[in-house]
Structure formats: structure tokens, C-alpha cells
Amino acid sequence: MVKRVWGRLIGSLAALGLMAGAAAAVTAPILVVDAESGKVLYSQGATDPWYPASITKLMTTYVALDMVRQGKVSLDTLLTVSPAAAAEPPSKMGFKPGTQITLDNALKIIMVKSANDVSWAIGEGLGGSVEGFADMMNETAHRIGMRESRWYNPNGLPEPRQWTSARDMAILARALMRDFPNQQALFSISAIQFGKSVMANHNGLLGRYPGADGMKTGFICSGGFNVVATATRGGRRIIAVVMGQPSARERDIKAADLFDYGFGQSAGWTAPTLESLPPSNVAAPPDMRPYICDKRKPMPVDEGPGALTASGPGADSATTQLLGSATPDATNLAFAALGNANVRGRTLPPRGPLQPIPVWIGSSPTEGAMALAREEQEAQAAKQAAKQAALEAAQRKRAEAKAAKDAARQAASEKAAKARAAAVTAPKPAAKTAAKDKGADKGVPAATSAYTSVEAAPKAATKPAAKPAHKPAAKKPEAKPEAKPAAKKADKKAKNDES
Incomplete structure (x- = not known):
């Protein structure tokens, strides 16, 4: 059994590497730690700088719980969502500006939903401003022994100056367990319920790997898929930190393999501690965007959008925020053997039934x-x-x-009517020529209209001169003798009456 687990782990560890051709090798950080002793069971690039993404919210949670422990605030303290917080891109709850929420509910939401708007509200509410809260994050990180971390915002969205290391995140995980033992359930909530909406935890190990009980996932294109995970078996707790993976599935499978390996190892006297790990000679985190978020491939999905999309001034799309605004430097980094048989085709068991914890806005x-x-x-x-x-x-x-x-129909009708009227009133060319010729024969000026009044003197004066040539043929007095016989008959009848 141990040999099989070790062989599978070796394959996974090889798959975790990043190779740079002729350039010096750069590795994706991984770390396996015994939670109680802090002894390192396995490490690779554990002190190399890396972009944290949403595992930043573990640091935000530590600062908030530390303020509660000091009595500066309580879990019932109300936080107000500002316009700036509401404008943060997904993953988010989509609360409107002015919405109030207790610190207790806010912490549950950022651990499960990874809501960026709520994380921003925590920073503004507890630090007075995001910048003030970032100062508190850095001060606290230094105090608990985190050496490589630099914090600039409370939610982990792209910020080129904000980075951490696998070693620092393991130190933070141990500090959360040690300093806030009564809050351990916060990191293993399977789901939250807000109103009618049930939102499952992004941590794919919860309910799928036996004994998994925390803590937080994160993803941005520049850092890949990260997780700080914990699991307990037989009273022993192991911390596994995995960074820079190309998908949530591969991240979860590799964390599970690391747990299997860790539970099979004992932290001997010779094992190094987190504090004794040597510093890195890497000056800055590698930018994984060219590989993780290749534009030719679908956008990776880990921490999806919330109820509402970002709105308001300065609210960029989720993709823009995840990719960041800077153009990535040319890099020779390429994943080695990430598609090998140790990962390809493997999945974790189906997740068990969710047990949602209710959260709400307001004080109750x-x-x-x-x-x-x-x-x-x-x-x-x-x-x-x-x-x-x-x-x-x-x-x-x-x-x-x-x-x-x-x-348009009326205009067309009127146009047609005008065309018909123009066709009726306009003289034909032949008629005009005949009228002109006739007018010339009668001495009528060429410009005289065909509609000249009948009372026009020139027209009446010309008629008598034309009549003599036609009258002899129509002389009526010649027909009168035909009526005389009737008169003679009447005279004869009158004579008979007299006799």
C-alpha cells in the first residue's frame, strides 16, 4: 500500500514541476506539514514567491479573529458594504451599497463563497480603509513568522505586488488552528444558505476526501489554482499547500495524493521545520497567465460569479480582473507532464450531502x-x-x-394622383401642332391659348368674311312654294261653307 501511494505521489510530484527549457527550472510550490509539530514531510519550492489569489482570505480572517480576541470588535459587529466594495468583481454576493452584515456572517461567506465584495467590506470596516487593513495584515504576518508575504488587499484579486509562499501559508494555517481553536468549524462549512440560495464551498476536498476539514481555495490566472487544505485521520492533522495548478480538478487530486503520503509518514527528529526551510533565490512570482488562461482555450472556472455582476464606476468584468491589466512578460515556463496518467482520468469520489449554514444581512x-x-x-x-x-x-x-x-402609403397615393392629373391636363404634342397651324391660318397669334374666351374680339371679327362662299348652297327661301297647296285646300273649304 505504501509503495503504491509513494509511486503515485512521485508521478504527481513530477507533474507538479514547471520546466523552463534551457533556463533554470522553476517549480510550482507544494508542501506537506504535520500540523501539530510543524515538521515538514515534503517540500518543493516552499519558499518561492507566488500569487496567492483567494487564499488571501485566510490572512483576512486571521486579522479579523485577532481583533475579536483583543476585544476591539465582536462577531456581531456590523459591517457596511460601500460602493467600492459593491463594485468588486466576482466571486461575490452582489450586495447593494449600504447593506449591513455581521462580521460572523461575513467570515462564513468569504470562507465558503469567497465573496470579494464582502472581503472588501471587512477590510474597510475593520481597518478604516483597505490600505489601513493591508497594513494590519502585514504587521500580523510578520508577527506570526510569515517571511515572504506582502499584502495589499483583503480579497486576493490581482495585484502584482501581493504575493506569499507555500511556507508562509502553512505557518498561517497552523496559527489559525493554534490561536482560534473554537473557530475551526469556520473552515469546514460545506455550504451556506442565503435566502433561497444555497452556495457550496469551492474546496473540492470537503465531503470527498476522508477527513478533509479545511481550509481555502484560490484562483487567478497569474497564480493558477491554489489551495491550503487540511485533513485529520486517527487524531493526526496534516496541512497540504498546493499552488500553480492548471485546473481545480488537478489541484484537488494532487492535494489528496499529498494527504495520502503525509499520513503514511512520521515526522522524525531529522525532519526540517517550517522555520528552518531555506529562503528562495527567486526574486518574484512567475506569471502563469500564458498557460493557465490561454485565450485559445475556455476560461478556467473555480470560483464562479455570484448573484449579481459588478456594476458602477470602475467595475471591470470578472475575466478582466482575473487576467489583470498588465501584459505578461515573455516566459519560457511550461508545465511538464501535467497531462500524465497520474492525473488524467482520475477523479475524487462524489461529494457527500451538503449541510448549509444559514447567513443573513442585518443584525439578526x-x-x-x-x-x-x-x-x-x-x-x-x-x-x-x-x-x-x-x-x-x-x-x-x-x-x-x-x-x-x-x-409612405399616403405620400405614394398623392404622388400617383398628381401624376394622373398632370397626364390629363397636359396637351399632347400633335394637338399642340394642329392648334398652332390652325391659329396661323386664321391670323391668330401663335401664343393664343386654346382656352381663349369666346368674347374675344379678334375671333368674332373674322367670321363674316368667310360666310359668302358657302350661303348659295343653303338658301332656304327656295323651299317655301312647297307649303302653298295646304293653303289652297283651306280656301276651297271656306268657299264651300259659304255656299
């Missing part, structure tokens, strides 16, 4: 339920208003289209 569940109901009503009203506005806009568009069509 009742207040939160009322606030959520108001928000839902407002959302429904806004949705209905938008639907009505869209309907009215569609109706206006149809009416405008109909009016334009009717106007």
Missing part, C-alpha cells in the same frame, strides 16, 4: 429576512416596471412603424 435572522423580503419586492417591482417599459416601448415602436407605413 428576522431583520435579515425582512430586509431580504423588501429587496425581493423591490426586485419584483423593478422587474415588472422593466417589463412594462419594454411592452410600452414595443407598442410605441409598432405604432411608429405603422404611422411611417401609412405616411
Whole structure:
């Protein structure tokens, strides 16, 4: 059994490496530590600088719990979501500016949902500003023995100056266990429920690897897929830190292999401690964007979008934020054997049933339920208003289209009518020529219109001169003798009457 686990681990460890051709080799950091003693069971690039992504939220949580321990705040302290916090890109809850949430609920949300807006609200609420909270993060990190870490924001979104190391994250994990034993359940919540929404933990080991009980995942393109994971077996707890992986699945499988190896090892007297690991000679973290987020491939998914997308000034898309704004430097880095048989085709068992923990906005569940109901009503009203506005806009568009069509039809009809009228009134070319010739014969000026009044003197004066040539043929007095016989008959009848 041990030989099989060791052989599989060796394959995974080879797969974890990054090679740079002729350049010096650069490795993706991994670390296996006995949680109680701090003895290192296996390490690779453990002190090399690396972009942390959302495992930053473990540092944010430590600072917050430390302030509670000192009595500066309580878990019931209300935090207010500012416009800047609300504008943070996914993963997020999508709370509106002005929303209030207790520190207790905020910590549960960032551990499970990895909500960037809520992490930002924690930083502003506890530090006075994100910059002030970052100063607290750096001071605390130095105090607990973290040497390679530099913090500039509380959520881990791309910031080229913010990095950590596998060693520092293992030190932080041990500090969280040691200093806040009553808060260990915070790191093993399988899901949270906000209203009707159930959100599962991004940690793919919880409920899938026997004994897995924490802590936090993270992903940005420049750092790849990271995890600080813990598991307990037989009363012994192991910490595994895996960074720079090309997918969540490979990250989880390799962490599981490291657990298997760690539980099979004993921390002997000769094993190095976290504090004794030598410093790195690597000056800055490698930028993994050219490989992790190759534009020719689908965008990797680990910590997906929340209920709402970012809005407001300065709110960039999630992809833009994950990729960062800087153009990556040319690099010869390339993963070696990441698609080998040790990982390809392997999966962890299906996740067990989720056990959601309720979270709410406001100071109590009742207040939160009322606030959520108001928000839902407002959302429904806004949705209905938008639907009505869209309907009215569609109706206006149809009416405008109909009016334009009717106007076009009317214009076409009027144009046709004018064309017909012009065709009727316009004289034909042959008629005009005949009229002109006739006018010339009668001495009428060429410009005289065909519609000149009959009372025009020139026209009446010309008629008598033309009549003598035609009258002899129509002389009526010649026909009168034909009526005389009737007169003679009447005279004869009168004579008979007299006799």
C-alpha cells in the first residue's frame, strides 16, 4: 500500500514541476506539514514567491479573529458594504451599497463563497480603509513568522505586488488552528444558505476526501489554482499547500495524493521545520497567465460569479480582473507532464450531502429576512416596471412603424394622383401642332391659348368674311312654294261653307 501511494505521489510530484527549457527550472510550490509539530514531510519550492489569489482570505480572517480576541470588535459587529466594495468583481454576493452584515456572517461567506465584495467590506470596516487593513495584515504576518508575504488587499484579486509562499501559508494555517481553536468549524462549512440560495464551498476536498476539514481555495490566472487544505485521520492533522495548478480538478487530486503520503509518514527528529526551510533565490512570482488562461482555450472556472455582476464606476468584468491589466512578460515556463496518467482520468469520489449554514444581512435572522423580503419586492417591482417599459416601448415602436407605413402609403397615393392629373391636363404634342397651324391660318397669334374666351374680339371679327362662299348652297327661301297647296285646300273649304 505504501509503495503504491509513494509511486503515485512521485508521478504527481513530477507533474507538479514547471520546466523552463534551457533556463533554470522553476517549480510550482507544494508542501506537506504535520500540523501539530510543524515538521515538514515534503517540500518543493516552499519558499518561492507566488500569487496567492483567494487564499488571501485566510490572512483576512486571521486579522479579523485577532481583533475579536483583543476585544476591539465582536462577531456581531456590523459591517457596511460601500460602493467600492459593491463594485468588486466576482466571486461575490452582489450586495447593494449600504447593506449591513455581521462580521460572523461575513467570515462564513468569504470562507465558503469567497465573496470579494464582502472581503472588501471587512477590510474597510475593520481597518478604516483597505490600505489601513493591508497594513494590519502585514504587521500580523510578520508577527506570526510569515517571511515572504506582502499584502495589499483583503480579497486576493490581482495585484502584482501581493504575493506569499507555500511556507508562509502553512505557518498561517497552523496559527489559525493554534490561536482560534473554537473557530475551526469556520473552515469546514460545506455550504451556506442565503435566502433561497444555497452556495457550496469551492474546496473540492470537503465531503470527498476522508477527513478533509479545511481550509481555502484560490484562483487567478497569474497564480493558477491554489489551495491550503487540511485533513485529520486517527487524531493526526496534516496541512497540504498546493499552488500553480492548471485546473481545480488537478489541484484537488494532487492535494489528496499529498494527504495520502503525509499520513503514511512520521515526522522524525531529522525532519526540517517550517522555520528552518531555506529562503528562495527567486526574486518574484512567475506569471502563469500564458498557460493557465490561454485565450485559445475556455476560461478556467473555480470560483464562479455570484448573484449579481459588478456594476458602477470602475467595475471591470470578472475575466478582466482575473487576467489583470498588465501584459505578461515573455516566459519560457511550461508545465511538464501535467497531462500524465497520474492525473488524467482520475477523479475524487462524489461529494457527500451538503449541510448549509444559514447567513443573513442585518443584525439578526428576522431583520435579515425582512430586509431580504423588501429587496425581493423591490426586485419584483423593478422587474415588472422593466417589463412594462419594454411592452410600452414595443407598442410605441409598432405604432411608429405603422404611422411611417401609412405616411409612405399616403405620400405614394398623392404622388400617383398628381401624376394622373398632370397626364390629363397636359396637351399632347400633335394637338399642340394642329392648334398652332390652325391659329396661323386664321391670323391668330401663335401664343393664343386654346382656352381663349369666346368674347374675344379678334375671333368674332373674322367670321363674316368667310360666310359668302358657302350661303348659295343653303338658301332656304327656295323651299317655301312647297307649303302653298295646304293653303289652297283651306280656301276651297271656306268657299264651300259659304255656299
